[in-house]
Each structure stands twice: as C-alpha cells, then as structure tokens.
Amino acid sequence: MKSFLQQSVEKYRKVTPTLNTIENIFNISSDLSSGVYDHIAFRTFKCSGGISIVSDELEKYGYQEKESYMFPTKKIRAKWYLNPKDLYLPRIFVSQIEDNLLSRLAQNIIRSNTDSSHSKLIGFPGYIDEDEEGESKIKSWVPSVLFDEYQYLKQESQYAAWTLIHGTMINHVAFSISNLKHPEMSGFDSLERVNTYINNLGVPIVDVDGKTINVSRDGLLKQSSTVADRLCLPLRTSKHNDDPTLIDVNVGGGFVEFIDRQKEGFDPENPLNIFESTNVNNKQ
Ligand code: OOG
Ligand code: NI
Numbered sequence: 699m700k701s702f703l704q705q706s707v708e709k710y711r712k713v714t715p716t717l718n719t720i721e722n723i724f725n726i727s728s729d730l731s732s733g734v735y736d737h738i739a740f741r742t743f744k745c746s747g748g749i750s751i752v753s754d755e756l757e758k759y760g761y762q763e764k765e766s767y768m769f770p771t772k773k774i775r776a777k778w779y780l781n782p783k784d785l786y787l788p789r790i791f792v793s794q795i796e797d798n799l800l801s802r803l804a805q806n807i808i809r810s811n812t813d814s815s816h817s818k819l820i821g822f823p824g825y826i827d828e829d830e831e832g833e834s835k836i837k838s839w840v841p842s843v844l845f846d847e848y849q850y851l852k853q854e855s856q857y858a859a860w861t862l863i864h865g866t867m868i869n870h871v872a873f874s875i876s877n878l879k880h881p882e883m884s885g886f887d888s889l890e891r892v893n894t895y896i897n898n899l900g901v902p903i904v905d906v907d908g909k910t911i912n913v914s915r916d917g918l919l920k921q922s923s924t925v926a927d928r929l930c931l932p933l934r935t936s937k938h939n940d941d942p943t944l945i946d947v948n949v950g951g952g953f954v955e956f957i958d959r960q961k962e963g964f965d966p967e968n969p970l971n972i973f974e975s976t977n978v979n980n981k982q
Contacts, residue, residue, distance in 0.1 A: 701759065702758070702759065703730055703788075703790075706738075706740075706867070706868050707730070707868060707871065709867060709868070710867060710868035710869070713864065713951035713952050714870075714926075714927050714951050714952030714954070715927050715951075716901060716924050716927050716952075716953065716954050717952070717954055719899075719901060720873070720896070720901070720924070723895075723896060723899060723901075724873070724878050724879060724880075725879060725881070726873070726878075730787060730788060731784055731787050732877075733786045733877050734874060734878065735872070735874070736788060736872040736873060736874035736957045736959060737778070737788050737789040737790065737872045737955075737957075738788045738790050738791070738870075738871050739790075739791040739793070739868065739869050739870050739955075740752045740790070740866065740867065740868055741793055741794075741795075741864075741866070741867065741869045742794045742795075742861065742866045743808060743861055743866075744794045744795060745798070745805075745808060745809060745812065746812045747866075748775075748794035749775070749776075749777055749793070749794045751866050752792045752866065753777070753779065753792060756781075756790055759781065760782070760783040761779040761780065762779060762780060762781070762782060763777055763779055764777075764778050764789075764962075765777065765778060765963055765964070767964060769966065769970070771970070772795075772855075772970070773795055773796045773797075773799045773800065773855070774793050774794070774795055774796070774973065775793065775794055776791060776792060776793035776794075777791075778791045778792070778963065778964055779792070788872075791964060795855060797858065800854060800858065803850065804850070804855065807843070807847045807850065807851050807862070808851070808858060808862060811841070811842050811843045811847070812862070813842075841862075841863060841933065843863065844933060844934055845933040845934065845935050845945045845947065846935070848862070848949075856974070856977050859949075860949075860950055863931065863949050869952055870923065870952055870953045870954060871954060871955070872921070872954075872957045873954065873955070874957055874958075874959060875888075875889055875892050875956055875957065875958050876959075878892065878956075880895070888958065889911055889921075889922055889957075890911065892922075892956050893910055893922050896924075901924055902924065902925040903924060903925070904922070904923050904925055904953075904971060904972075904974070904975050906971045906974070910922050912972065913968070914967065916961070917960075918959075918960040919957065919958070919959055919960070919964070919965050919968055920958040921955060921972060922955065923956070923971075923972050923975045924954045924975075925953065925975065926951055926952060926953040926975050926976040927950070927951035928948050928949070928951065929948070929949050929950075929951045930948060931946070931947055931948075932944040932945070932946050932947075933945055933947055950975075950977060951976075952976075953975045953976065
C-alpha cells in the first residue's frame with residue numbers, strides 16, 4: 699500500500715506539471731527517502747481541523763514535531779516535523795490559516811464551503827487534461843465555491859482562496875540544492891546557479907521587486923520558488939442548482955521550491971514571499 703506521503707504527492711502532482719519538468723531536468727527519482735527532498739509543505743484551514751489533520755497521519759509514520767511559528771501578517775501558524783527513524787525522509791512543514799482572524803465575510807465563505815470532506819485529506823478532487831493550447835483544464839468537477847466568493851476571498855487572503863479550492867493538500871515540495879545533480883557537472887554550488895539553469899530552460903522563478911532569492915537574517919537559509927502552475931477551473935455563479943452558468947477562472951496550482959540550507963528548521967521571516975507563490979498575478 700502506498701504511504702500517506704506518496705499518495706499526497708501524487709495528488710499535488712496533478713495540479714503541478716512543473717514537478718515533472720523539474721524531475722526530468724535533474725533526473726530526480728520519486729523515492730521520497732532519496733535525500734533530495736528537503737521538505738514538503740501542506741496547507742490547511744484551522745476551522746476544519748488544521749495542522750492536526752496532517753500531523754495525526756505523520757505521527758503514525760514516526761514523525762515528531764520540532765518547532766512552531768506564527769506569521770502574524772498572514773494570519774498563518776505553522777509547525778514542522780522530522781522523522782528520526784529515517785533522516786532521509788523530507789521534513790514536513792504544515793501550516794494553517796487562523797480563519798477566525800479573517801473578516802466575517804471571509805469566515806462565512808470558508809465555513810459555508812468546507813463541509814466534512816474538507817477536513818479529510820481530499821487533495822484535488824478533479825482531474826486534469828490538456829487542451830489544444832497545452833493549458834491544463836480541470837474536467838468533471840465544479841467546486842461549491844461561487845465565482846464571487848472566490849474573487850472576494852482571493853483579495854483578502856490568497857492562501858485561504860487556494861486552500862478552499864484544493865482542500866487540505868501539499869502546496870509545494872522543496873528540493874535541497876546540495877543534492878541536485880547537474881547533467882554535465884558534479885552538482886550546483888549555489889542557489890543562483892540553480893535558478894539561472896532552470897530559468898534558461900523556461901521555468902519561471904518568483905521575482906518580487908527584482909529579488910528571486912529569500913535569504914534569512916543570519917544568511918543560513920536561502921529559498922526560491924517556481925511560479926505556481928495555473929489551472930483553468932469553472933466556478934458557479936449561483937448556489938441554485940437550476941442555474942448552470944459557469945465562469946472559467948485561472949487558479950493557482952502547486953509550485954516547487956529550491957533551498958540552500960546551512961541550518962536546521964525554518965525562518966519566520968523568510969517565507970513571506972513563498973506564501974505568495976500561488977498568487978496567479980505572478981509573472982509567468
Ligand atoms: C509555505 C511557505 C513556507 C518555507 O519553506 O519556509 C515554506 C506555503 O507557501 O504554504 O514552505
Ligand atoms: Ni517551503
């Protein structure tokens with residue numbers, strides 16, 4: 699039987715075509731204990747169970763909680779986990795949005811669209827096909843969230859809007875640059891080189907005001923992320939089942955992170971731009 703983590707990665711893969719591109723570029727195996735996975739990050743809603751939905755599963759596999767963080771400007775709390783039984787397994791970073799701190803309207807939108815299925819590890823319930831232009835199109839699934847509700851929530855918290863569409867799910871995996879293999883050379887000595895290399899192969903990196911690398915204050919953590927894949931998703935305009943009008947919207951899928959790690963743990967300042975990677979307004 700496939701493990702919980704592998705199943706979760708397969709769900710994330712469906713909304714992240716960039717993962718396959720990166721795996722091909724660096725010849726990365728999908729074996730999670732190969733040492734190349736630095737961490738895997740999940741997003742959740744506090745009101746539907748939050749971090750514990752994921753941590754309950756992780757603990758069954760021997761993962762242990764290490765530290766917790768608060769990101770006050772984003773109203774997000776996070777914890778990370780390590781598996782002392784197998785240190786080649788990725789760290790797991792699990793966050794939750796403190797939805798009770800959002801506006802009343804945002805809370806109503808979240809609560810009215812998160813039924814009991816949202817508190818399970820649903821991943822993305824649709825499946826994806828490519829249309830003629832090569833754009834990913836989600837077929838056979840229309841979420842309950844209305845077009846107007848999604849638009850509203852996105853401008854208040856794009857983390858919340860992402861989680862409402864995807865459910866409790868992996869939002870990115872992070873590869874450790876020290877274990878990436880260059881096809882011609884022995885490896886990469888810096889995150890800059892990794893970014894230039896994949897950018898030249900056509901993979902866009904998130905760029906905030908000209909900055910593509912987030913460096914922690916002590917300089918020991920450097921992180922970059924690819925622009926999230928975009929998915930075209932039909933959303934309803936009315937809760938009434940007799941009104942079939944749908945509007946196609948672009949929603950963010952998953953992304954891939956690269957990390958140069960010289961210390962354990964995460965940084966409460968560093969990932970603020972990473973949280974924005976799923977913003978569909980990012981340049982592609
Ligand atoms: C998580 C961002 C934080 C890191 O490596 O610091 C993170 C998210 O975007 O959900 O992954
Ligand atoms: Ni990360």
